[in-house]
Amino acid sequence: MKTTSDLDQLLGEIRACRACAPYLPHTPRPVIWVFPETKLLICGQAPGRRVHESGRPFTDPSGDRLRQWMGVDYDTFYADHRIGVAAQAFCFPGTNPKGGDYPPPPRCAALWRDRLFETLPQMDLILLVGSYSIDWFLGDRAKSNMTETVRAWREYGPQLLPLPHPSWRNTAWLKRNAWFEEDVVPHLGQRVSDILSPPLSVRSDLPQGTMTL
Template sequence: MQSLLQEIRQCEICKSQLNHVPRPVLNASKSSKILIIGQAPGAKVHASGVPWDDKSGENLRSWLGIDQKCFYDPKKIAIVPMGFCYPGKGKSGDLPPRPECAAQWHEVLLNELKEVKLTLLIGQYAQNYYLGERVKKTLTDTVRHFEEYLPDYFALPHPSPRNNIWRAKNQWFDIEVLPELKKLTSLILTK
């Protein structure tokens, strides 16, 4: 597993598509219990090399009901984005994750994560890739019907502060979804 992680961290498959040096960011262990599949690192995470090292990460840890120590313990949490490198800035935020990463690395890496009890699919890129035809018409509908994907997957919106407007319009998320997420997270991590 360590040699695979090292190989991924040295990957430059998308180098010609980026305006900066590739810096794949992920965290995993053979004994990880929960797998988080998000979009791609942002500029701050690209600079630090620490996954979810931003306000989105703070929000995600709050949603899960865990602290930083637990979140960054690869024996508990694996963090594998759809795109391992920061894709760069677009007109209305970060560009989409580079598609090469998931195609090149996800299957081989996920095959090593044999102890994973739950996979969090954060955002439409992860949901479209892993749920395929089971994904609903909108991200909101996919998240609203999160129970349909259990026990394997838990569909979530991105925890970015930019999505606070979405959360204000969809208060059921805080009332119905987050308590279930915290309950499952606690159950899995305390076993």
């Protein structure tokens, strides 16, 4: 049976990992945000440049949109350890001169992903954010493309929920697929609300803005 110390040890190994150093245009900075209390895990693609610089996941416009979908504010997203983030690759892969970031290198998932999921506590909900995460988790269960997989979201519940990436690059996709915000987003918001209930509270004996479970 895995313990909190097992998770802490693995997280330390991940954060110290430099396996991709020969292939990256910058010093690796693995970003992972999981805790023993995590019940809702967000599995995206890889950190972008802003996340690489901040060391915290989704500190960018994609994070703003994702939090809107989830129905949580910025402070709750980072203060409530029932929310965790573990992307397909933990380091920023660099920017493609043709536009956008490079895809997550598969060597990261090969090194860490199975070990991580063996160590994490049981998740109530795992958000599969974008095609790389969808393909890794669902394999042959995925449909012919990301759109059709997200459209079939009911088939993967209650633990897995495929989502498009919340990047601004998908704004046109959201406009073409209004059913996502009409059907999937309310379901996601309700699941998140259930998992985070009771919510974090603010104690009067703590400085303003300090939140606690």
